[in-house]
Amino acid sequence: xxxxxxxxxxxxxxxxxxxxRTFTLILTFLLYTAYHLSRKPISIVKSALHMNCSLTNExxxxxxxxxxxxxxxxxxxxxxxxxxxxxxxxxSNYKQLLGAVDYSFLCAYAVGMYVSGIIGxxxxxRLYLTFGMLTSGLFTALFGLGYFYNIHNFQYYxxxxxxxxxxxxxxxxSVVTCIGNWFGEGKRGLIMGIWNSHTSVGNILGSLxxxxxxxxxxxxxxxxxxxxxxxxxxxxxxxxxxxxxxxxCALNHARKSSKGLNGWNGFKQKCQLYKSSRSDSFIxxxxxxxxxxxxxxxxxxxxxLLSSHVVVITERGNAPAAISFxxxxxxxxxxxxxxxxxxxxxxxxxFLFWLPxxxxxKEHFDAKKAGDVSTLFDVGGIIGGILAGVISDYTKKRxxxxxxxxxxxxxxxxxxxxxxYMSLKTIVVMLIGCGxxxxxxxxxxxxxxxxxxxxxxxxxxxxxxxxxxTAIIDGTGSIxxxxxxxxxxxxxxxxxxxxFYMLMVADAFALLLLMRLVLREFHIKDQKEDxxxxxxx
Numbered sequence: 227x228x229x230x231x232x233x234x235x236x237x238x239x240x241x242x243x244x245x246x247r248t249f250t251l252i253l254t255f256l257l258y259t260a261y262h263l264s265r266k267p268i269s270i271v272k273s274a275l276h277m278n279c280s281l282t283n284e285x286x287x288x289x290x291x292x293x294x295x296x297x298x299x300x301x302x303x304x305x306x307x308x309x310x311x312x313x314x315x316x317x318s319n320y321k322q323l324l325g326a327v328d329y330s331f332l333c334a335y336a337v338g339m340y341v342s343g344i345i346g347x348x349x350x351x352r353l354y355l356t357f358g359m360l361t362s363g364l365f366t367a368l369f370g371l372g373y374f375y376n377i378h379n380f381q382y383y384x385x386x387x388x389x390x391x392x393x394x395x396x397x398x399x400s401v402v403t404c405i406g407n408w409f410g411e412g413k414r415g416l417i418m419g420i421w422n423s424h425t426s427v428g429n430i431l432g433s434l435x436x437x438x439x440x441x442x443x444x445x446x447x448x449x450x451x452x453x454x455x456x457x458x459x460x461x462x463x464x465x466x467x468x469x470x471x472x473x474x475c476a477l478n479h480a481r482k483s484s485k486g487l488n489g490w491n492g493f494k495q496k497c498q499l500y501k502s503s504r505s506d507s508f509i510x511x512x513x514x515x516x517x518x519x520x521x522x523x524x525x526x527x528x529x530x531l532l533s534s535h536v537v538v539i540t541e542r543g544n545a546p547a548a549i550s551f552x553x554x555x556x557x558x559x560x561x562x563x564x565x566x567x568x569x570x571x572x573x574x575x576x577f578l579f580w581l582p583x584x585x586x587x588k589e590h591f592d593a594k595k596a597g598d599v600s601t602l603f604d605v606g607g608i609i610g611g612i613l614a615g616v617i618s619d620y621t622k623k624r625x626x627x628x629x630x631x632x633x634x635x636x637x638x639x640x641x642x643x644x645x646x647y648m649s650l651k652t653i654v655v656m657l658i659g660c661g662x663x664x665x666x667x668x669x670x671x672x673x674x675x676x677x678x679x680x681x682x683x684x685x686x687x688x689x690x691x692x693x694x695x696t697a698i699i700d701g702t703g704s705i706x707x708x709x710x711x712x713x714x715x716x717x718x719x720x721x722x723x724x725x726f727y728m729l730m731v732a733d734a735f736a737l738l739l740l741m742r743l744v745l746r747e748f749h750i751k752d753q754k755e756d757x758x759x760x761x762x763x
Contacts (some may be wrong), residue, residue, distance in 0.1 A: 231409065232658050239310050241516070242475070243475045246467065246470070246473055246475050247408050247409065247470075247475075249467075250275045250408050250466075250467055251408070251409075251413050251417070251421060252404070252490045253422045253461075253465060253466060253742075254421070254466075255421055255423075255463075256417075256458060256461075257355065257359070257397070257401060257458055257461075257462055257466075257703060258397055258398070258401050258409070258424045258428065259376065259424040259427050259428040259431065260359065260428065260454055260458040260650055261362065261397045261398075261428065261452050261455065262424065262427075262428025262429055263428040263429075263431045263432040263454060263455070264362060264363070264366040264390075264394075264432065264448075264451040264454070265331075265394070265428075265429075265432065265534065265578075266428070266429050266431075266432025266433050266451075266454060266578070267370075267435070267436035267447040267448050267451055267614075268328065268331075268369075268438060268558075268579065268580050269433075269579045269580065269581070269583070269597075269600070270432075270433055270436035270437055270440055270446050270447060270577060270582055270592075270593065270596075270597040271440055271444045271448075271468075272324050272414060272435060272442075272579075272580075272582065272583050273583050273586040273596055274312075274319070274381055274441070274444050274593045275311070275312045275315040275439045275444075275583055276311055276312070276315045276316060276320040276324075277323070280382075282340035282647035282676045285391030287542065295489055302565070305505075310743040312373075312378070312444075313542070314376040314378055314379070314380045318500065321715045321718055321719055322715055322716065323558070323716060324583075325712050325714065326382025326384065326712070326713055327383055327384060327387055327499045327713070328382070328387075328708075328711035328712065328715070329708055329709075329711065329712040329715075330385075330387040330389035330391070331388070331390060331391040332382045332391060332575065332704060332707045332708030332711065333388075333708040334387070334388040334390075334391030334392045335391035335392070335394055335395055335704050335707070335708070336380075336525055336701055336702075336704035336705045336707065337392075337591040337706050338391065338395035338700075339395045339399075339697050339700055339701030339704050340394035340396070340551070340697060340698065340701040341395075341406055342396055342701075343399040343693045343694045343696060343697020343698065343701070344369075344551060344693075344694055344697070345697075346396070346399045346400050346403065346693045346697070347399075347403070347693035350468065351400045351403060351404055351468045352462060352463065352466045352468055353463075353465070354396050354400055355396060355397065355401070355459070355462045355466065356460070356462050356463040357393075357396065357402045357459075357638070357761075358393050358394065358395075358396025358397055358400075358457050358459070358461025359396075359455050359458055359462060360456050360459040360460075361389075361393040361458065362390060362394050362396075362397075362452075362455050362456075362459075363385055363452040363453060363454070363457075363459065364395065364452065364456070365389050365390035365454075366448050366451055366452035366455060367392060367448060367452030367453065368386050368450045369383060369386045369387070369390070369448045369644060370443065370444075370445040370449040370452065370501065370561060371445065371446055371449070372386075373443065373445025374445050385550065389411075394429070395701075398672070398696065399693045399694075399696045399697045399700070400693070402672075402673065402693075402696045403693045403696065404466070404468055404469075405421065407469045407470065408469075408470060408488035413714075416612070416615045416619050417614050417615070418615055418651055418673035418674045419611045419612040419613070419614060419615020419616065419669065419670070419673070420611075420612055420671040421614070421673065421675070422611045422615075422672065422673045423607075423608040423612065423669075424429060424667065425604075425607065425609055426605065426607040426610075426611070426665065426667075427604075427605035427608070429578065429601065429604040429607075430601040430604045430605070432451055433582075433597045433600060433601045433604075434598070434601070435447065435450055435451055435596065436448075436451070436596075436597060437581020437593070437594045437597035437598055440593045440594060440597065441592070441593060441667060445760075469733075476586060476729040484563050495591075499599070523575055532533045538580075543749055547736075551694065551698070554694045554695050555698065555700055557695065559625075559675075559743060560615065560695060560698060560699065561742075562739055562740060562743050563624075563625075563671050563743075564698055564702035564703065564744060565697045565702065565739045566628065566667075566671065566736045566739040566740050567668065567672065567699055567700070567702060567706070568701030568703050568705055568706035569706055569732040569735045569736035569739070570628075570632070570664070570667050570668045570671065570703070570704050570706070570709065570732075570733075570736045570737075571668055571703035571704065571706040571710070572706030572709055572710035572713075572729075572732045573635075573639075573664050573710065573729045573732050573733055573736075574664050574665055574668045574707070574710075574713055575706070575707035575708075575710045576606075576691050576711055576713075576714045576725070576729060577603055577660070577661075577664065578708035578711075578712075579713045579714070580710040580711060580715075581600040581603055581720070582596040582597050582600045582723070583596070583718075584725075585599055585600060585653075586721060587722070588668065589653070598659075599650075599653065599657070600651075602654055602657035602658055602661065603657045603658075603660060603661040603665075604658060604661060604665075605657075605658055605661060606658035606659060606661020606662040606663075606665065606667065607656045607661040607662065607664070607665030607666075609658065609661075610662030610664070610665045610666030610668055610669065611633065611665060611669030611670070611673075613666060613668065614627055614669060614670040615669075615670060615673075615674060616630060618670060620669045622734070623744075623749075624670060624674065624675050624742050624747075625740050625744045625746075625747055626668035626742055626747050626748075627667075628666075628670055628671060628675075629737055629740045629741070629744045631662075631666045631667050632663075632667055632733055632736050632737040632740070633737055635660070635663035635664050635667075635733050636730045636733045636734060636737075638659050638660055639660060639664075639726055639729055639730050639733065640665055640726070640730060641747065642656045642657075642726070643657070643722070643723050643727075652662060656733040657713050664702055664733075668703075668734070670697065671703070672696075672703065674701070688719045706732070710729075710732070713718055713725075713728055714728075724758045
């Protein structure tokens with residue numbers, strides 16, 4: 227019998243469960259890549275909607291040389307009325323108007339996120355994602371159609387952005403819940419650090435696609451990403467597997483440990499385990515169970531929340547009940563991480579929406595080059611997200627990992643703003659460094675931290691809480707995402723340095739909000755070490 231080829235041996239070395247998990251990881255990665263791919267074009271097109279068309283800015287207009295040469299031959303003046311300005315963004319208040327367009331999308335996204343998580347945990351993830359991606363593709367394309375149909379109504383672009391922001395909230399709670407169903411806590415930081423690079427990959431692809439069309443036909447910078455998102459929605463409908471049980475796969479480690487712990491019987495079992503173990507081992511206060519076995523079921527249902535610890539009681543059997551919004555807020559750490567993400571996302575999304583404009587204004591790059599160079603910030607985001615995941619897995623300290631990166635981010639932002647003229651190599655290094663330190667905490671909180679809190683031990687194995695918790699954290703963060711670009715649009719006319727000062731202040735607030743959790747992580751470690759020493763003696 228001939229030996230099996232190496233390729234076949236490699237394929238058969240993985241179990242059926244592992245293949246399903248890998249497939250789900252890759253598919254959800256591509257789905258959310260498509261979401262972010264459709265958000266990026268507006269930041270690239272900004273510099274084309276309002277171009278300084280004077281002859282004194284030839285460097286800034288290098289991407290438009292061919293068209294300007296034709297205009298010169300025809301004897302047309304180079305003024306702000308030429309083709310490279312797009313009404314209504316052709317006035318002196320164009321930065322405020324562009325900031326309002328960003329704000330309309332992000333504000334709708336922030337408000338919709340709170341509702342989206344509650345809706346998402348009550349519907350099929352696959353159908354919910356499919357609907358969101360198809361409608362998001364439609365609204366993204368409609369923004370670009372304004373170019374082809376010569377639409378100059380400011381309200382049109384605002385309404386399109388509001389609608390797009392609302393439907394895009396279907397994405398994040400759904401994909402995080404799906405990943406939480408398939409992967410346990412063992413290497414969650416590493417896995418989700420790698421998986422969360424879809425944010426940066428989507429930004430990079432969106433920048434490259436929009437950059438390809440921005441100099442010639444900026445409407446295609448939106449139409450093409452819209453078609454890609456809609457196509458991925460169709461793929462989602464036909465291929466997404468929501469839960470391992472749907473294909474009779476073994477549950478992951480985290481689910482195995484909690485299997486059978488839903489409902490009243492599971493809750494009693496957890497209480498018994500707590501009683502038997504509290505005498506000889508250290509118990510994290512957040513894992514304690516305060517309800518006695520003798521209490522009746524009605525008392526348990528009415529108590530719901532005990533000493534700030536969420537207890538989810540199911541209505542029947544092992545079918546978990548959906549957690550309420552206020553119950554999710556009482557999960558330890560949800561409020562702190564949500565507020566921290568508000569300021570972290572403020573910084574990240576200001577870069578996302580205004581970095582190409584900053585590079586075009588300060589470094590005098592044309593629209594395409596500014597978009598291409600801005601992708602280096604997202605490259606740094608990939609590196610930072612993976613590093614944050616690996617470090618937090620190794621140290622078991624999510625909050626401390628975020629705190630250290632936030633501490634280093636502030637001086638890095640200051641150096642980036644303080645340097646006058648920068649060579650291309652300096653820009654590369656600074657953008658990658660800023661991207662890693664700014665997006666590292668943001669990536670960790672929105673993935674591993676959200677999954678940890680959504681499957682917190684105080685939830686007694688109820689996985690349905692994950693969608694709500696994720697929506698609360700990301701929804702609160704999205705308030706900062708809405709404020710950041712808006713403030714940048716208002717502040718930038720006074721000087722770009724002032725924008726960076728605003729970002730540094732936001733970074734400091736994010737760090738301060740995590741300090742209680744950072745101190746608590748070291749306090750718990752000291753308690754465990756003291757308990758270990760007592761056992762030795």
